[in-house]
Amino acid sequence: MSETLLPFHWPVRVYWEDTDAGGVVYHASYLRFLERARSEWLRAIGIDQSMLRKATGLGFVVKDMQIDFVRPALLDDELSVTVDVKERRAASILFAQTVLRGDGTCLVRATVRAACVELDRMRPTQIPADLFPAGSIA
Numbered sequence: 001m002s003e004t005l006l007p008f009h010w011p012v013r014v015y016w017e018d019t020d021a022g023g024v025v026y027h028a029s030y031l032r033f034l035e036r037a038r039s040e041w042l043r044a045i046g047i048d049q050s051m052l053r054k055a056t057g058l059g060f061v062v063k064d065m066q067i068d069f070v071r072p073a074l075l076d077d078e079l080s081v082t083v084d085v086k087e088r089r090a091a092s093i094l095f096a097q098t099v100l101r102g103d104g105t106c107l108v109r110a111t112v113r114a115a116c117v118e119l120d121r122m123r124p125t126q127i128p129a130d131l132f133p134a135g136s137i138a
Helices: 027-044 049-056
Strands: 008-013 058-069 078-088 092-101 106-118
Touching: 008 027, 027 058, 027 078, 027 092, 027 106, 049 058
Parallel strands: none
Antiparallel strands: 008 078, 058 106, 078 092, 092 106
16 A cells, blocks of 8 residues: 555544443444455555446455444544555455544554455355555565
């Protein structure tokens, strides 16, 4: 991956809708933050997911996720969600992701394996060799 893209950072602000009644980020909100960061990473390297689906019928789905909730995020926190490609296989990509508070405190660590699938059949398929720009992924 090019040094300018890894690790990729995506800013997130915590809103009421992300929290529980106590103003603490609800655990499922972190999944949305992680997903958005991966989607923005794809966009940053030139992959339009809608166009990918129209042109090839392919897309990426989460196959496996492991998440460690280290510290809570709170209402109005400014966060940074990172995306770092750790491994590329024929039909999947393994990401390491973190959610950091603005002061650099790690709040969440996650590993996410995204599988390339034929969206109509939801069957795993090989990632097209020319999908990722040169130098954007190992």
